[in-house]
Amino acid sequence: MTLRLHDTATRETRDFVPLQQGRAGIYVCGLTVQSEPHVGHVRSAVNFDVLRRWLAATGYTVDFIRNVTDIDDKILARSAEQGVHWYALAAAMKRELDKALAAINVLPPTYEPGATGHVPEILELIEQLVARGHAYAAEDGSGDVYFDVRSWPAYGELTRQKVEDMEPAGDADPRGKRDPRDFALWKGWKQETEPQTAAWPSPYGPGRPGWHIECSAMAGKYLGPAFDIHGGGVDLRFPHHENEQAQSRAAGRPFSSYWLHNAWITTAGEKMSKSLGNSLLVPSVLERVRGIELRYYMVSAHYRSHVEFSFEALDEAAKGFRRIEDFLDRASGVVGGWFASLPDAFVQAMDDDLGTPAAVAVIHDSVREGNRLLVDGASDELSQKFGEVIAMLDVLGLNPADEAWANGADDDDKLTSVIDALVQGLLAERTAAREAKDWARADAIRDQIKNAGVEVEDTPAGPKWTVS
């Protein structure tokens, strides 16, 4: 069984053949750190985290590079609005991003380069392009350097577009461009409006990197001129990825063998999305569900499928996940030894272009099977099911026992022991009432606890409470 991936460049799902046996080099476009991350932003991170974990689980050594765009027009504009240094804004938003990603158990990348730390590599690439006749310094004295789209016949190959068909940026000021579709590799410093800290010296005068060049330069530096997989959101296919590929190949670098693009999370109608705007920020979604539940919600849809975000669907997903968790809870008290193993159906699902929905269905199948076996107490089959469920959850980054989920658990633990102390007294009374067959009294106590938001379940091991 081989992993098959859908390559958006060829629109084919084909076998993954790494350049180097046993190794996979992945470059993923991270975020421009200009504002707080919302659920749409982090979906991409979860999707590629799953890819990475699956490659690692199947024996690959993975070099996973995810960049941070820490300088660009929007960062400069926003920082000016807020009256803070652009680098302060970028750093603050980067911290928010790290928090959000940690909250949904996205592994830190092998390395996380930023554009501002790679100006020499960027300038080196620009020089190569100028030398080969694919880039030119603007003749209007702006200090800009542009990629010459007309000089590269393959331009448009990634998104199958012809240069002639592309809508020229109608209201754009062509300034020093030879063709309106040429894009900036280097942006000359605008003294009047831009801070000096946002300019670096270059042969073309002070300035800063264009939007696309950083990824080409950094992918080249950390993964080499040719690497295996390049990922990002669908919205980045054009112009960002098209331009990355053009400028890399025009400089003589073969670039990525596979292109993977994740679909977007959208919200319902426009009016709603406006009102949902803030509530879709990761921290506020996490007030409603736990990080592991949000991750489960994202993983239970295929990465190439559009997800229409709704809190109702999120709540349903959370319930579905708790079913899995409940099984682990109950089984862990019964199961002695177990070993991790992945069912064939799960492996097949994952190998088929990361079919996480089918993979999740396999988890539920094992859970149902496990619940059935649980009735008869400990058994080898039960241990096996338990090990399967744990192993599958691990691959998807959804193992509740993973210490990554332990963040902030100290407060919870404290609170839990307080509630436990209060509830145990009442439960003892209820147990006594039940033994005396005083059902009215027993139910009254259960209702009283329930009104406080605590559900009671009677299990063979005695009453068990959960916060509903």
Added chain:
RNA sequence: GGUGGGUUGGCCGAGAGGCGAGGCAACGGACUGCAAAUCCGUCUACACGGGUUCAAAUCCCGUACCCACCUCCA
């Protein structure tokens, strides 16, 4: 105008020529003092109109609707 993706049961969400993904909800049954949880069962869906085929949700043609992208400065 160009490029790509989509429309699946009450809801979410897979599948991509035959063999009923899975979850949530609902209903019936088992279990329970009653519940809860769990298990068993029920709900046979693929936007519309044609076509190909022994067989179409899946392939082909057409129609409708929806979404994304089409370049710094925005």
